[in-house]
Amino acid sequence: MSARIALALLTLIVLLPCAAMADAGVLAPYGKSYDPQVLRLERMEVRIDVDNQLAHVWVLQIFRNGTARNLEGQYSFIIPQDAAISAFAIWDDGVRIPGVILEKQRARRIYEQIVDSQRDPGLFESMDDPSMVNEFSCRVFPIPAYGTKRIELEYTQLIEVDGGVSTLLFPFKPTLYGEQSVDDLVVEISIESNLALSAVEQRSQSFPLEVDAAEPGRYRARIAVEDFDLNEDLVLQYGFAAQGSALDVLAFRDVESVYRDVSPVNGLNYRDEYGYLYARAYLDFGGQRQEAGTAAGPRHVVLLFDTSLSMQWDKIERALEILELLLTRLRPEDTFRLVCFNSGQYVFDESAGPLIADDDAATRALEFVRTLPMAGGTDLRAALERGLELRDPQKPNALILITDGQPTLRELRARELIDWYNEHNLAAGRVRTFALGVGDDTNGALLENLVRASDGAFTWVMNNETVTYKAERLAQKLDEAVINDIVLELDDEDNLVDLYPQGPLKAFDRSLVTFVGRYRRPGKARVTLNARFEGRERNVEVQAQLPEHDVSHPGIRRLWAKARVDYLLERIRLDGEDEALVQEVIDLSKQFTFITPYTSFLAAPRSLLRPRVIKPGDPLLRVHTDEAIVEVVASFPFGLVKLMAQVEPGVWQTRFLAPATMTDGRYVCRLYLRDVEGNQYVEDKSFVIDSRPPQIELVDPGPLRPGELVRLAVRADRDTRRLTARFPGSPTVRLEWDSEALACIGALKIPADAPRGPAILELFAEDFAHNTTSIQATLEVR
Secondary structure: OOOOOOOOOOOOOOOOHHHOOOOOOEEEEOOOOOOOOOEEEEEEEEEEEEEOOEEEEEEEEEEEEOOOOOEEEEEEEEOOOOOEEEEEEEEEOOEEEEOEEEEHHHHHHHHHHHHHOOOOOOEEEEOOOOOOOOEEEEEEEEEOOOOEEEEEEEEEEEOOEEOOEEEEEEOOOOOOOOOOEEEEEEEEEEEEOOOOEOOOEEOOOOOOOEEEEEEOOEEEEEEEEEEEEOOOOEEEEEOEOOOOOEEEEEEEEOOOOOEEOOOOOOOOEEOOOOEEEEEEEEEOOOOOOOOOOOOOOOOEEEEEEEOOHHHOOHHHHHHHHHHHHHHHOOOOOOEEEEEEEOOOEEEOOHHHOOEEOOHHHHHHHHHHHHHOOOOOOOOHHHHHHHHHHOOOOOOOEEEEEEEOOOOOOOOOOHHHHHHHHHHHHHHOOOOEEEEEEEOOOOOHHHHHHHHHOOOOEEEEEOOOOOOHHHHHHHHHHOOOOEEEEEEEEEOOHHHEEEEEOOOOEEEEOOEEEEEEEEEOOOEEEEEEEEEEEOOEEEEEEEEEEEOOOEOOOOHHHHHHHHHHHHHHHHHHHHHOOOHHHHHHHHHHHHHHOOOOOOEEEEOOOHHHHOOEEEOOEOOEEEEEOOOOEEEEEEEOOOOOEEEOEEEEOOEEEEEOOEOOOOOOEEEEEEEEEEEOOOOEEEEEEEEEEOOOOOOEEEEOOOOEOOOOEEEEEEEEOOOEEEEEEEOOOOOOEEOEEEOOOOEEEEEEEOOOOOOOEEEEEEEEEEEOOOOEEEEEEEEEEO
16 A cells, blocks of 8 residues: 555535435445445444433444445445534544634635645535535545544433433434445443432334333443344433432542633633533423323314425435324314415315315325425415414413424524514414424424424434324323423522523423533532422422532533533524624634534644744744654745654654844745655645744733732733743742633732832733733732
8 A cells, every 4th residue: 555644534514404304323425326336334333321411422334335446435424413523533554633613714724725735635514504414415535445444423412311211312214315334333332320210221222222221210222133134223211219309519629730722812722710510400390191182171272284396305304204293192172373474474174164074085185285385485384374264262372382493584584584473473362382393404493493482392303213202292292281491500509600501491391301501619509490380489499519620521511612602603503694703613612522504524634733833033844644644844934945854653843044124924834855765745734824923912910919919911922832930039920811801810929028119010011923922011019
């Protein structure tokens, strides 16, 4: 095999809306149909670890090229709703190349540069639309002739509980390509819970699950099979054995690790002073329970069914399946109206008025939908308006909306549509509104907010999910009371900050409500969940220990960051993009390492990701290459050509003189490389000339007092890498970036014997190019 530099590039960026259907772990020849004889899934390993409903999923797939030529492939993967990609890597010539988080546009520029130089890139992309964050695609090249390509990814997910049931799903079933098989499949599942689990039940039929442990707080299972057809998703369901409500609190705080800050002062490290709290409340207040269709008293249900062109193909079939299931769950004493809508509205048997919900009416209603042509756009506001008009003022009413939530006519902005509906629904007597989103491209933020104020519920059925359980559960909720005004509190109120989701919340009985937040001070705390249910105040309380240092649940920190990003993305979806919101999403994505619609994973040599920043003088150029490279020559933009020296396997370096006349800016150094077989390659490496010292400014701390601990705040340039402060008679203090203060922060101890009067504080700053700045500030000691 010829040796070459490992330059596989993988970027999580954006699929086009037309590619809304994706498959879980399928590699197809780029631009061609999937053919298992061309690219076959040889091995797949899946490891699922659930820690108190926090799931961490690791996936490895190895594909074999069955042809005699190098291929470019399109890799597709779909993660469950509310999950987040947290890591991605590709193997190239036996070398694992992990991804790092970059801003999307920068990742694209680097990718295009490598493509232009005819290197070996692979492009990993997610949806451009911020509302579509669960589908990902990766262009992979090269897949060597008769060779293999190994791909790894990881994602995290919070497993919900609804109606007393928790559903863990792994998406094996292909949708776009129809079918897939694997030569060797290994799946390992681990579930740990502080709340006792009821029996874990496998809802999928084809997987030969071997259970190793089934205890109240612990479950272990494994699958090892050969020549296996991946024709359904792996689904496990379980509940909690506890009777009544229960509140559980976990925490994470790491005072020993140093984190890399990606905010305005790039490169500064910091210690995270916050702890992270994760509270789970299983709410079981003993409310009225019944199977769908068995509650006492007639009701009136209005069904709004989307027949616009965006619902074509698989989505309309799944929507019809949902509609049929809902109609069969109505009681004979119920009445219903059915409205199909696109750019207009079409009422089933309009002249007959409210219809008795018997089998004959259900059959005729389904036939009516099947005979209507799909056409036009989506006038969601007009459909909701018509639905409110068709309510029955003499009965309890429910409105069920079956759609992908993508309005294209009249009111298109989500915030205005939500405000309009809340106002008109209130005037109509507040009809309980339920929404069932169909398809991976469902606008969940819009639909969830439409139903929130009406004591309804939103359910999302994605492309590769079975509809039965979710549709049945929504039918049950038509008769269930809602738990209102759910809030989480600490006895020390100002110790809990940045709590998500922001309350007060609503939930149904026998569901799990989760909160994530940050705490300032460790110690004992009384944590209380307050709510209102069936006209009574309810509360659940627990004594918790917020630790000084506890890293046993590391997923909590990323879960908080994901919740914060979800909050920001919802504001963007509802109100439009705002530069500050987008930048915060990018910063959190980089800092906590998970993908968002505004960031990308990029896997490439560090020489491409971090161009050298230097000042004119005599710097060192250092390059990492494949170990098969035997010669590297560097050609500089000012005419210098130097043979680089190998200092260790795969590492080459040389010193060069950067002329003092070079102006600040970015320059390109061209590298000429030769491997053991005589193959030659050309690679461009950029570096930045920076001769400007960092600019710093002290925020006036006010008068100082002997013996006190003073909080210093200093504003500095973005490229500042080190910032220190020194007060006479006191040790030198390192200042670190603080994202809330938007400045570098440090604690300075004023000596107890410091003389009264003026005193000189010395500040020293250094940037990545090793330019330095030193200033003195006069402070007053009183």
